[in-house]
Amino acid sequence: MTDTSARSSKAEQTRQSIIDAAMRLFRSGGYDQATMRAIADEAGVSVGNAYYYFSSKEHLIQAYYDQIQAAHAEAAEAPLAGADGFTDRLRGVLLAWVDVAEPYHEFAGKFFKNAAEPSSPLSPFSEDSSAAREAAIELHRRVVDGSDLKLAKGLREELPELLWLLQMGIVLFWVHDTSTGQQRTRDLVDQTVPIIDRMLRLTRLPGVRGVVDDIVGLIHMIRP
């Protein structure tokens, strides 16, 4: 407690050095080279010690996950501050993600594999990821709230979560996208966003409104 930083006990230092070592190796050599033994070596600890702090390699990867999330939140500030048109705001936020995630694309395939297992803490639907998920949905809430979009109340409340689902779909496409600079994913965003906008504006048509209500009801039903 004499230390100004309450969290820099020996244990906390060890934990951080393991994370740092993992980051370095993930960046330099990709997923396959970053074995638990290599990470432990790089951090100057034993492999057993790494497991004392991170109960699996997946939990270690989670730090990586959080880092991308934080970088996206930061990169999304520019479009959120600079535009009030719904399409511009949504496109800006989605493209910001593609920009931020670009360095991790090669790594992402392996990462994604682990995230896809339902029982994995890395799953975007898991309890462990709820903080990151809520943050991402909150980002989309700002996309909607700061825009000129006019919607029925029920839909407007659900829209951020739906946009997050859209983003998950784009991530799925992105993971499979082998084009240079993930240009095809950027094209997908460019094409998709105006369509979403037009679909949302159509929801005010009398014949469409009933279907929208059903969809909102469906969402409520499938939520845990």
Next chain:
Amino acid sequence: MTDTSARSSKAEQTRQSIIDAAMRLFRSGGYDQATMRAIADEAGVSVGNAYYYFSSKEHLIQAYYDQIQAAHAEAAEAPLAGADGFTDRLRGVLLAWVDVAEPYHEFAGKFFKNAAEPSSPLSPFSEDSSAAREAAIELHRRVVDGSDLKLAKGLREELPELLWLLQMGIVLFWVHDTSTGQQRTRDLVDQTVPIIDRMLRLTRLPGVRGVVDDIVGLIHMIRP
């Protein structure tokens, strides 16, 4: 060549016995217990021999995949033969999948994990899976063609692939569904199908048609 069955050479027998052994172990003990060593033992061959016929464990699992696919195709015949309403046909085919897949639900999480990696042959988008994917899309083409649905030509041609995507989404929900008998997935199907139907019928509205054309254009763009 003296044998009546041209495909029952020694090699073919070995190959089949490995598949059979894998099936038995997957069924009885799940994914984790079915190690390559256990499979080889059960088949009465060496582990190296199993790799002579299947270049990885994933390729061995592919046989499992194909089996579910075939069972679904068979189970889907009843609803396809017995109904001409689009909703009934689609719901019948989707629920047939849930029925067929139910025994594999516990196994599916691990299976799904591998399938999610883009480079995996098990990925539903991969080259190795194209045959199964085409078969599944063909099933949905029959759902559409045999129904009373009236649609613009462009949309009608793309619809089977879109319905396959819908099915992938339902599979994603199903994998995460821990309710008994996957009842929540069945509820999801029951609720979703009429909404799809209503949405499709809305595409004939003048204001909606333009958006539909954009969506069809988008699909053409993102296809490899």
Next chain:
DNA sequence: AGTCAGAGTTGAACACGTTCAAATACCAAG
């Protein structure tokens, strides 16, 4: 100072998927 419970740390060991040089079985040609 001495003690001791618990936090922190170690590295050998385990089971796994996968590889590979070597051994064996098979079969057409001489």
Next chain:
DNA sequence: CTTGGTATTTGAACGTGTTCAACTCTGACT
């Protein structure tokens, strides 16, 4: 029947993520 090449089969060995009994260190209490 022998030969030689190809197809098939073997099992030890490798590197991986993970576990665990045993060890060392720390610091609060006598």
